[in-house]
């Protein structure tokens with residue numbers, strides 16, 4: 001069935017053009033705003049943990065109890081960093097952007113643990129899923145606090161909990177581990193978004209999995225894509241009250257500024273992930289006794305809808321939710337990577353299974369054929 005509320009798609013940015021097939025995800029279809037292999041993301045966020053969703057995307061089915069326990073155990077065993085990778089991370093300055101650190105970390109991993117055969121792809125993918133939180137937090141704690149953390153030490157099963165334990169040096173609360181889990185599920189997969197498409201283009205040349213994921217990390221980094229959660233945080237943090245936020249937003253709209261965390265390339269009226277993360281942000285606001293950031297965020301949402309019919313995308317309430325858990329803003333998009341690597345790599349495998357090099361055409365708009373003038377005759 002076609003979604004009657006689907007955005008009319010045309011024009012630049014390949015909008016509205018199908019660029020291939022996928023069995024992994026639907027975005028904006030009737031009755032199922034966002035599904036992973038046919039399961040509604042809302043139900044997944046309610047009933048499962050991120051490792052089950054990663055398994056679903058990568059292995060094609062939800063794991064049973066035995067398979068899940070084995071998968072979690074396997075991932076836990078893959079959290080260690082090779083010395084050569086630690087040495088590289090220790091060279092990266094504290095003022096580097098953490099997305100650049102992850103991009104380099106992924107690329108370096110590809111040098112140390114090269115994918116020599118596609119038969120090994122799932123081993124490399126599970127390794128990336130397990131080790132990305134170690135890479136980013138090892139660098140962060142070393143560059144900011146001079147500490148060399150043991151990335152295997154925290155006794156936390158979940159990837160989200162492991163991330164928080166590495167960052168804060170202690171086991172996270174049940175609430176924070178749950179929110180991380182939900183966040184990773186919401187961010188896991190989203191059809192042919194820009195970073196996934198970049199990964200598929202790279203994979204279509206029969207390149208290795210680390211190259212494809214490195215390309216995807218670089219693509220997610222921009223503020224029009226994953227970087228919007230950090231940009232949204234920088235914006236809402238400036239305002240001390242909902243009224244101040246409203247005035248500033250109206251000014252930004254008058255100047256035709258982009259408001260980060262709003263709008264979407266596919267959804268037209270609503271991003272189904274927003275309702276879920278907004279609820280968790282509200283719970284966290286109550287936990288920390290926030291009386292500013294959450295009400296400011298809600299007012300931004302109201303003003304944007306009232307003035308422009310623009311709605312919060314997945315990134316907007318992630319900003320306050322992460323902030324309430326004590327996560328530094330530059331680490332927001334790297335968390336997105338720790339999740340989306342599951343979707344990217346599922347797409348890489350899907351591309352490889354039925355591959356043709358992705359190579360579209362362009363409409364030429366340059367000058368007609370002309371002779372090359374001699375050097376002295378040029379203006």
Ligand SMILES: CC(=O)SCCNC(=O)CCNC(=O)[C@H](O)C(C)(C)COP(=O)(O)OP(=O)(O)OC[C@H]1O[C@@H](n2cnc3c(N)ncnc32)[C@H](O)[C@@H]1OP(=O)(O)O
Nearest residue numbers: 223224225226228257258259260261262263264265313314
């Ligand atoms: C997890 C994710 O990656 S979700 C996306 C995260 N990105 C952001 O939050 C960045 C802010 N949002 C945007 O820049 C855009 O909405 C995008 C990049 C997400 C989608 O881009 P598009 O598909 O080109 O947007 P769309 O076609 O809906 O734009 C329609 C109009 O709304 C405007 N618009 C769209 N989003 C916004 C926004 N956030 N703030 C202000 N105006 C906006 C556009 O400028 C455009 O105006 P125009 O017709 O006068 O040129």
Ligand SMILES: O=C([O-])CC(=O)C(=O)O
Nearest residue numbers: 189190192193194265314
């Ligand atoms: O689908 C998109 O264009 C962007 C997005 O929301 C995502 O990647 O999660």
